[in-house]
Structures are given as structure tokens and as C-alpha cells.
Amino acid sequence: MKNDTADAKPPSDTLKDRTLDTLQQMIVMGDMAPGSKVLETSVATSLGISRATLREAMNRLVEVGLLVNLPFRGTYVRKLDRVDLTEIYSLRAGLEKIAFQMCWDKRNLVNLAELEFRNEVLCDKISENDPYGAISSELHLHSWCYELSGHGLLLQSWERLKPNLQFYFAMHQKAHGRGGPLRQSHDDYIRLAKGDDLEAMLAHLDDHMRQGLAKTLEMTDW
Amino acid sequence: MKNDTADAKPPSDTLKDRTLDTLQQMIVMGDMAPGSKVLETSVATSLGISRATLREAMNRLVEVGLLVNLPFRGTYVRKLDRVDLTEIYSLRAGLEKIAFQMCWDKRNLVNLAELEFRNEVLCDKISENDPYGAISSELHLHSWCYELSGHGLLLQSWERLKPNLQFYFAMHQKAHGRGGPLRQSHDDYIRLAKGDDLEAMLAHLDDHMRQGLAKTLEMTDW
DNA sequence: GCGAGTCATATTGTCGACAATTTATAATTA
DNA sequence: TAATTATAAATTGTCGACAATATGACTCGC
Incomplete structure (x- = not known):
């Protein structure tokens, strides 16, 4: 680092x-x-x-x-609407699924420690009620996973997708002054990463994405 | 059309x-x-x-x-090597999985007919031993699936990925004068599309991608 | 008053020239 | 001679100006 x-x-x-x-x-x-x-x-x-x-x-x-x-x-x-956000999240889910599969065999003490550290940073931002910081930390955490995957093309795809998420958040943050503590902690990810059930991890990822999309849509229910 | x-x-x-x-x-x-x-x-x-x-x-x-x-x-x-091709195929598998899921509910007579028609075109090219035409038809067939999915961002991602595949094929076609009848027909896809088992379809997709990658790697075993 | 057509303006697309940087070549020195 | 520095050539980055197109105002005819 x-x-x-x-x-x-x-x-x-x-x-x-x-x-x-x-x-x-x-x-x-x-x-x-x-x-x-x-x-x-x-x-x-x-x-x-x-x-x-x-x-x-x-x-x-x-x-x-x-x-x-x-x-x-x-x-x-660009004007991002709900359909766009839905597409972004579904693509993101697909990308992260690949990333997680590739990271799965790389789980070890140092990587898990890094993951926990980044999660703590995220949790801090959430408890400080710092929406921009929380989103930034969240995306940063996921970026780290993509990097860890070692999949260059995948990382590149994510880097192209990420600004759209930031944009959408900031857009409604600015418009409605809300969207604050919407980011979830990643405790479940860590727990699953310590286990041996890849399928459970992928299922949780799907859940996480679905919830993220739902919460964001709800938050931006103009 | x-x-x-x-x-x-x-x-x-x-x-x-x-x-x-x-x-x-x-x-x-x-x-x-x-x-x-x-x-x-x-x-x-x-x-x-x-x-x-x-x-x-x-x-x-x-x-x-x-x-x-x-x-x-x-x-x-760009110089595409085996690692690049592997990344391309793994990303492609992820993208197509999303596309197939989104197309699944849109299966009907006209779409299946279109699919069969495009498969026939592909098979013709294969039997004519026309590698460029076969590859073009294959990619065209898949592009059609992406369009059918109605997922704009997904289609865009595919359109960015596609040229890399064309490039890699042509690169070795030109270099070694082979890589001819390597594209597989899509009969299995059609059979599965007529059935009701989405999981089987996705599994076959994974297989198809793995085989495509393997064949291409083998073909380009310089 | 309203729509079609014309003209002026604003904005984008394209171009050729200059500045900054790298690469190749020659001169210098150990 | 081999390595190093200085110089020249080539190439890319950046700029300002011109051409093509679109947008808006205006006129004219009904």
C-alpha cells in the first residue's frame, strides 16, 4: 500500500x-x-x-x-435513470462473480487481513455518516478484489463501470441531500471468505448486489 | 433484418x-x-x-x-497472447451468462426460428470451410443474443470485447494459415433453448466457452 | 396568427502548424 | 573500443484557425 x-x-x-x-x-x-x-x-x-x-x-x-x-x-x-442503474448492477454482479472465483484460491492470512482492514475503514465512514467517504471506501474495497483477481481485462471493465456508480450516487446526493448511510458493511463477505463454500459466497454476492440496487433505487425514488 | x-x-x-x-x-x-x-x-x-x-x-x-x-x-x-485470450474468454462467459438469463423469458417461436436460421448460416460457412465467414457468423449469432437481451450496457461491453476475438483469430489465421473449421455448431444451444432447464443452458455455455478457448489455444500453439 | 423558407449565428468537425519529448546519430572521453 | 554526453532528426502533444453542420431569428405568403 x-x-x-x-x-x-x-x-x-x-x-x-x-x-x-x-x-x-x-x-x-x-x-x-x-x-x-x-x-x-x-x-x-x-x-x-x-x-x-x-x-x-x-x-x-x-x-x-x-x-x-x-x-x-x-x-x-449523461442522465442515468433507473434502467441504467439496474443494468450497471447486473453487469457488476457478473463481473464480481468472476473476480471472486479467481480470488478464491488466493485467500490467505495477509489478504484476509487486508480485507478486514478495508472493511473497517468502510464501517468507520458509515458510522461517521460520511456518505461520500463510505461510497469511496466501498468501491475501493471492491477494486482491491478486482486487482487481487489478477484479471487485467476484468479490472479494466470494472474501472469503466465504477465511475457510473459514483456518478449516480453523487447525482442524487446532490439532488436530494440523502443517500447517506446506505452502504452495507462487508462482515458477511469476510465470514464467507474464511469458510470453504464458494457457492455461498457467490450467492451472497448476488444478494448484496440486489440489495444495493434496491436500496439505491428506493433512495432515489423521486 | x-x-x-x-x-x-x-x-x-x-x-x-x-x-x-x-x-x-x-x-x-x-x-x-x-x-x-x-x-x-x-x-x-x-x-x-x-x-x-x-x-x-x-x-x-x-x-x-x-x-x-x-x-x-x-x-x-496490440499483441494478444494466450493470457489475454484466456481473460477474454472468461469475461465473455460472464457476459453471455447474463445475456442468456435475460433472454430466457423471451424464448418464443420467432426467436427460436431466428436462432436456427443463424445457426444454419454458421454451419454453411463451416462446411464451406470458410474460416472468416464462420467466425463472423458465430460472433454475429452471439451479438444477436446480446441485442435480444435488451441490456444496453451488456451489448456495449460485448461490442468492445468482440473485436479482440476477431483480431486474435485473424492474427493466427494470417500467421499460420490455419484455424479453419474450428467453430462449433450451436445445435446444443438450440436444443437447450427449446427446453426448460436454464441451469443446463448456462452449464453448456461454460462448456462451449471452455472448448472454444481450448481449441483456439491449441490452434495457436506456436 | 401560423407555417415554410431564408439568412445569420453558434457550435462542432477537421485541418495544418508549432511546442515538447523521445529516439537516433555523432562527437567526446576514459 | 566502450561508454557517455551532446546534437540532430523524428514523432507525439498541443494549439489556433477554417470548414461543415445545426440552431435560432427573421421574413414572407397564406
């Missing part, structure tokens, strides 16, 4: 990538209203960069799904 | 997108050697377009995984 204070990865050295991070953060933090148009000229000048550079960054955010591009008509901040 | 002669989707109206299709086709068809550097200037002039436009297209191919970019050092045609 090299950095503990935040999920700060070393910012990429090219301006395009830095811009990408900036934009993604802005969207995910709710600084850009969903559905609003992203005017290339104004954003570019506001960031002090050229349009070409901005466009390259925006193109990737379109790939991730945070932006939507209509040729010749502009690029808009 | 609007177009039957080929998997020709209407080319996007923007030059960037047309370039994207062109480049992807070139790579997937094996016209660019894996590991070789993609010189922006020469490719751009060769295609008669500007570098900026080419870069936008290339960026997306980096996202898909067909290209690899090293900042300030250039972009290279």
Missing part, C-alpha cells in the same frame, strides 16, 4: 489525461448537471486548454458512459 | 467514425502486424486525413484494446 490518505493515483503526465481526470471528477462530483450540454469552447477556455485536447478527454468519457455525444449536435452529461 | 449480405452497419457520418471503422477493420483483418508502431503522420497521410482526426479514432481503439498507447512514445498494435 503506497498511499493511504486518498485514492490518489499519480496524475498522468499528459495534459489530455490530466484533463480527463479533472472532467471525470467534475462530473462524478456533480459539478455538471446531468443532461446539460458541454460546450467545448467554454469548457476549454475555462480550463485553459485547447479544444482538441478537451475533445480527446471527452471522447474517453463518452466511452465510459459519463457523456453522450450526438454528432454535430454536441456532447451532453 | 435490414441487411443480409454482410455485417455492414451504416457508416457513421463523421470522418472520425469512418476512420475508426477503417482502422478497426485493418487491424482485425491482420493488415497491421501486432506489435508494430502506428505512425500517426504516415497513416494519416495514407488515409488522406489529418492527424487530429486520426488520433481521435485511435484513442477509441486504445479503449477497445486493439491499440496500446505509450505517452510521447507512440501507439502500437
Whole structure:
């Protein structure tokens, strides 16, 4: 573990990538209203960069799904609805199932300790009633599982999916000021990880996902 | 079904997108050697377009995984190895499992007929000993399942994964001149789709993926 | 007053040029 | 000669400007 204070990865050295991070953060933090148009000229000048550079960054955010591009008509901040969230969760369940299966044989003392540590961090955030921190910790915990799986393509898929979850949470956090202590602790995962029943673990994963989806849908019952 | 002669989707109206299709086709068809550097200037002039436009297209191919970019050092045609193929297949299995589950309730006469038709096309290609056609038909058949599932995000994930498979096949087809009649017919799928045992279908899917991976690995045993 | 057509404006798509960085080549030194 | 540094060439990153398209205002005819 090299950095503990935040999920700060070393910012990429090219301006395009830095811009990408900036934009993604802005969207995910709710600084850009969903559905609003992203005017290339104004954003570019506001960031002090050229349009070409901005466009390259925006193109990737379109790939991730945070932006939507209509040729010749502009690029808009994605509006995630309940259907989108349902799709996100069902895909996520599929991905994590693969990850868990690949991690299963790697269970050992150090990994379980790491898992418990990350769970404690999450629980702290929950008890501190820090929704952003809780979500961040939760996603971070799962990211760690993907990394542990050693499945590069899987990790990449998750990294593409993750911002959508952050976005959805922040979107409603900002809109309704709620969605606070919705993240569940991962005690059950730890208990199952200590056992020998992979099927039970996968079943619990499905449950966890279903509940996460349900709670999120309920929370955002506008 | 609007177009039957080929998997020709209407080319996007923007030059960037047309370039994207062109480049992807070139790579997937094996016209660019894996590991070789993609010189922006020469490719751009060769295609008669500007570098900026080419870069936008290339960026997306980096996202898909067909290209690899090293900042300030250039972009290279991806080299897919056995590990990559294994990852691709395991992810694919996960994705298709979701798709099949979502398609399960949509089984009816017209969909089964469509499935049988597409299987026949595939079998024809196999018996004609047309490897490219067989692979294209196989992937097309599966794409149809993803579309039927109605899961937009899932389809998108598949569309990102698919070119990698095409690439890998073509890569070794070109290199070794073999890999011909390796695609299996989908008779078993059809049989199971007519039945009522979803679990059996999913198990067969796992088998099918495992066999596909094994055959492909064996075929590319350089 | 309302719709079709025309024109001006705003915005995106594309291009060529310059700056930053890397890679290749030549000169230098131990 | 081999390693190292300095220099030149090639390549990528970034920028500002022009072209193509869409959006909105306006006119005209009914």
C-alpha cells in the first residue's frame, strides 16, 4: 500500500489525461448537471486548454458512459435513470462473480487481513455518516478484489463501470441531500471468505448486489 | 433484418467514425502486424486525413484494446497472447451468462426460428470451410443474443470485447494459415433453448466457452 | 396568427502548424 | 573500443484557425 490518505493515483503526465481526470471528477462530483450540454469552447477556455485536447478527454468519457455525444449536435452529461442503474448492477454482479472465483484460491492470512482492514475503514465512514467517504471506501474495497483477481481485462471493465456508480450516487446526493448511510458493511463477505463454500459466497454476492440496487433505487425514488 | 449480405452497419457520418471503422477493420483483418508502431503522420497521410482526426479514432481503439498507447512514445498494435485470450474468454462467459438469463423469458417461436436460421448460416460457412465467414457468423449469432437481451450496457461491453476475438483469430489465421473449421455448431444451444432447464443452458455455455478457448489455444500453439 | 423558407449565428468537425519529448546519430572521453 | 554526453532528426502533444453542420431569428405568403 503506497498511499493511504486518498485514492490518489499519480496524475498522468499528459495534459489530455490530466484533463480527463479533472472532467471525470467534475462530473462524478456533480459539478455538471446531468443532461446539460458541454460546450467545448467554454469548457476549454475555462480550463485553459485547447479544444482538441478537451475533445480527446471527452471522447474517453463518452466511452465510459459519463457523456453522450450526438454528432454535430454536441456532447451532453449523461442522465442515468433507473434502467441504467439496474443494468450497471447486473453487469457488476457478473463481473464480481468472476473476480471472486479467481480470488478464491488466493485467500490467505495477509489478504484476509487486508480485507478486514478495508472493511473497517468502510464501517468507520458509515458510522461517521460520511456518505461520500463510505461510497469511496466501498468501491475501493471492491477494486482491491478486482486487482487481487489478477484479471487485467476484468479490472479494466470494472474501472469503466465504477465511475457510473459514483456518478449516480453523487447525482442524487446532490439532488436530494440523502443517500447517506446506505452502504452495507462487508462482515458477511469476510465470514464467507474464511469458510470453504464458494457457492455461498457467490450467492451472497448476488444478494448484496440486489440489495444495493434496491436500496439505491428506493433512495432515489423521486 | 435490414441487411443480409454482410455485417455492414451504416457508416457513421463523421470522418472520425469512418476512420475508426477503417482502422478497426485493418487491424482485425491482420493488415497491421501486432506489435508494430502506428505512425500517426504516415497513416494519416495514407488515409488522406489529418492527424487530429486520426488520433481521435485511435484513442477509441486504445479503449477497445486493439491499440496500446505509450505517452510521447507512440501507439502500437496490440499483441494478444494466450493470457489475454484466456481473460477474454472468461469475461465473455460472464457476459453471455447474463445475456442468456435475460433472454430466457423471451424464448418464443420467432426467436427460436431466428436462432436456427443463424445457426444454419454458421454451419454453411463451416462446411464451406470458410474460416472468416464462420467466425463472423458465430460472433454475429452471439451479438444477436446480446441485442435480444435488451441490456444496453451488456451489448456495449460485448461490442468492445468482440473485436479482440476477431483480431486474435485473424492474427493466427494470417500467421499460420490455419484455424479453419474450428467453430462449433450451436445445435446444443438450440436444443437447450427449446427446453426448460436454464441451469443446463448456462452449464453448456461454460462448456462451449471452455472448448472454444481450448481449441483456439491449441490452434495457436506456436 | 401560423407555417415554410431564408439568412445569420453558434457550435462542432477537421485541418495544418508549432511546442515538447523521445529516439537516433555523432562527437567526446576514459 | 566502450561508454557517455551532446546534437540532430523524428514523432507525439498541443494549439489556433477554417470548414461543415445545426440552431435560432427573421421574413414572407397564406
